[in-house]
Amino acid sequence: MKKHLLLHLFLGFALVLNAQNLSVKTVTIFKNGKSLISKSGKVPVSNSRYSMTELPAALFGTYWVTGAEVASVFAALDSVDAADSYLSTADVLRKNLGKQVVLYLHVPNQANDMVVIGTVERIFNDREFGQESLLVKVKDGGWATVNVSQIRRYDFLEMPDMNITAKKARKHLDLNFKTAKTELEIGLSYLVNKLGWMPVYRLELNDKTKGRLSLRAEIANDAEDLGDAELRLAVGIPNFAFATRLSQLVDFGREVSPQDYGYRGNLFNPSSNAYQVSLDAETYEERVVVSTEEQVDGSQAEDFYFYTIRPGNFPKNSRYQHPVFETDIQPSHFFECTLPTTSAKRKGYYQEPGRNGIEEKIPVTHYVEFKNTTTYPWTTGAANLLSQSAAGLQPLSQDMLPYTAPGATCKVKIAQTPEIKVTHGEGDVDRQENAKKFFSTTYDKVKIEAQVLAVNYKTEPVKLKICRDIEGTPLSSEQKWTTRQEQATLRVNPSHSLEWVIELKPGEERKWMYSYEVFVNM
Numbered sequence: 001m002k003k004h005l006l007l008h009l010f011l012g013f014a015l016v017l018n019a020q021n022l023s024v025k026t027v028t029i030f031k032n033g034k035s036l037i038s039k040s041g042k043v044p045v046s047n048s049r050y051s052m053t054e055l056p057a058a059l060f061g062t063y064w065v066t067g068a069e070v071a072s073v074f075a076a077l078d079s080v081d082a083a084d085s086y087l088s089t090a091d092v093l094r095k096n097l098g099k100q101v102v103l104y105l106h107v108p109n110q111a112n113d114m115v116v117i118g119t120v121e122r123i124f125n126d127r128e129f130g131q132e133s134l135l136v137k138v139k140d141g142g143w144a145t146v147n148v149s150q151i152r153r154y155d156f157l158e159m160p161d162m163n164i165t166a167k168k169a170r171k172h173l174d175l176n177f178k179t180a181k182t183e184l185e186i187g188l189s190y191l192v193n194k195l196g197w198m199p200v201y202r203l204e205l206n207d208k209t210k211g212r213l214s215l216r217a218e219i220a221n222d223a224e225d226l227g228d229a230e231l232r233l234a235v236g237i238p239n240f241a242f243a244t245r246l247s248q249l250v251d252f253g254r255e256v257s258p259q260d261y262g263y264r265g266n267l268f269n270p271s272s273n274a275y276q277v278s279l280d281a282e283t284y285e286e287r288v289v290v291s292t293e294e295q296v297d298g299s300q301a302e303d304f305y306f307y308t309i310r311p312g313n314f315p316k317n318s319r320y321q322h323p324v325f326e327t328d329i330q331p332s333h334f335f336e337c338t339l340p341t342t343s344a345k346r347k348g349y350y351q352e353p354g355r356n357g358i359e360e361k362i363p364v365t366h367y368v369e370f371k372n373t374t375t376y377p378w379t380t381g382a383a384n385l386l387s388q389s390a391a392g393l394q395p396l397s398q399d400m401l402p403y404t405a406p407g408a409t410c411k412v413k414i415a416q417t418p419e420i421k422v423t424h425g426e427g428d429v430d431r432q433e434n435a436k437k438f439f440s441t442t443y444d445k446v447k448i449e450a451q452v453l454a455v456n457y458k459t460e461p462v463k464l465k466i467c468r469d470i471e472g473t474p475l476s477s478e479q480k481w482t483t484r485q486e487q488a489t490l491r492v493n494p495s496h497s498l499e500w501v502i503e504l505k506p507g508e509e510r511k512w513m514y515s516y517e518v519f520v521n522m
Contacts, residue, residue, distance in 0.1 A: 045179075049174050060243055092154075094119065094162070097122065097123070099160065106151075118136040120136070195219075197233050198381065200382055221320075232306040236303050331463075337363060342470045363416055365420075378404040443521050444518055448517065455504075456507065468497075471496075472517055473494060
């Protein structure tokens with residue numbers, strides 16, 4: 001028995017060593033909480049087979065073994081004897097039959113326990129009450145029957161045997177090879193949940209034309225130990241259509257059904273289970289010293305770009321914040337507001353009481369705009385904006401920095417400003433009834449005149465962009481504008497985007513009229 005136990009312990013230790021031979025080489029991490037783990041290494045082979053009992057949480061359709069001599073992959077669920085960490089009173093006493101024990105029994109309506117001292121001779125099931133009972137030989141030579149559920153505490157008068165095992169299910173996976181070699185090189189890759197990254201930007205505005213953009217990656221690993229693997233942070237929109245559950249090779253906890261093979265649309269209608277990364281609050285240095293302008297390594301593959309970092313040891317259930325890049329930028333500041341869109345689809349919009357002459361106050365937002373002059377894209381992420389002043393760096397806001405390809409320009413919102421006022425009003429000035437027939441419907445042609453008023457209350461000049469989308473045809477504007485028409489439409493009114501860009505001096509007020517025409521179904 002002792003030799004048999006030692007043999008089991010040795011085999012278990014060998015299996016653990018075997019599992020450690022496959023080290024993680026690279027991990028491709030996506031922002032939706034999924035990651036592709038790639039391992040490789042030499043494994044010991046016995047009887048053309050390599051076995052492992054530690055199976056990863058590989059997602060459906062992604063578990064893939066490579067190697068020239070791999071013949072097949074086999075997984076099964078075995079029943080084995082293993083140490084039981086959850087021991088009941090009956091389990092312990094059953095293991096120690098024939099030993100002297102002191103039993104403390106709970107008796108209803110009594111303050112003190114009943115004490116029984118003796119030797120447990122047998123444990124049996126009491127069919128009448130559906131409970132386990134003990135047959136105890138007491139010290140005076142008599143016999144007592146004790147209900148296990150009454151035992152509040154038990155003490156042994158000699159050393160008990162606590163080496164208690166139970167039948168437990170254990171998964172194992174075998175790699176079968178086409179050779180009798182005792183060692184082979186293999187590769188293994190699979191997709192997992194609970195390992196993702198989030199981009200966090202810091203945008204420092206040193207003055208009106210100088211700034212610095214820094215990106216750090218916050219990585220949450222709740223999947224498995226990664227060692228010091230190379231991490232590739234994916235920039236792009238991932239599409240893992242079927243990786244919504246575990247691979248059948250590693251998941252024995254659910255019954256396989258016809259839907260798992262694609263019938264009744266189940267496989268091709270996966271539900272989303274994107275991992276929501278939760279990051280622990282940690283304290284980091286305020287600034288990372290960087291010796292070069294572009295310290296990020298990366299690579300391009302189809303529609304993705306990958307930032308490459310190697311943070312060092314990265315165990316399961318840990319978090320990292322790691323610098324990715326820093327670069328100088330040349331920001332330009334401007335203010336923008338969007339006038340309300342037209343409502344040509346609303347019957348009677350241009351004849352509603354009081355519509356003519358209504359003046360609306362439009363909120364104005366401060367933006368900063370800059371060009372990506374690096375050779376790599378900037379992924380979408382949270383950006384913290386700070387401005388340099390006499391008192392040091394002052395926090396301004398936090399907003400989203402959008403995806404920006406190399407050579408492209410992005411804009412980031414700073415805040416809404418109360419120091420620039422924009423008002424807008426419009427009304428119809430001319431109408432031609434039954435002017436157009438479109439798809440069997442007759443429309444009136446209405447000419448609209450509108451007025452814009454912009455005032456700069458700041459003590460410095462500003463660049464102001466005013467935008468509006470209309471359904472109709474632009475006619476004229478007293479202030480220079482640009483108009484852009486939708487490429488194709490089947491509506492009676494074409495869609496246009498209007499934009500005015502003006503420079504306002506401190507305290508300057510500017511007012512102008514513009515017009516457009518629209519077909520209205522009255």
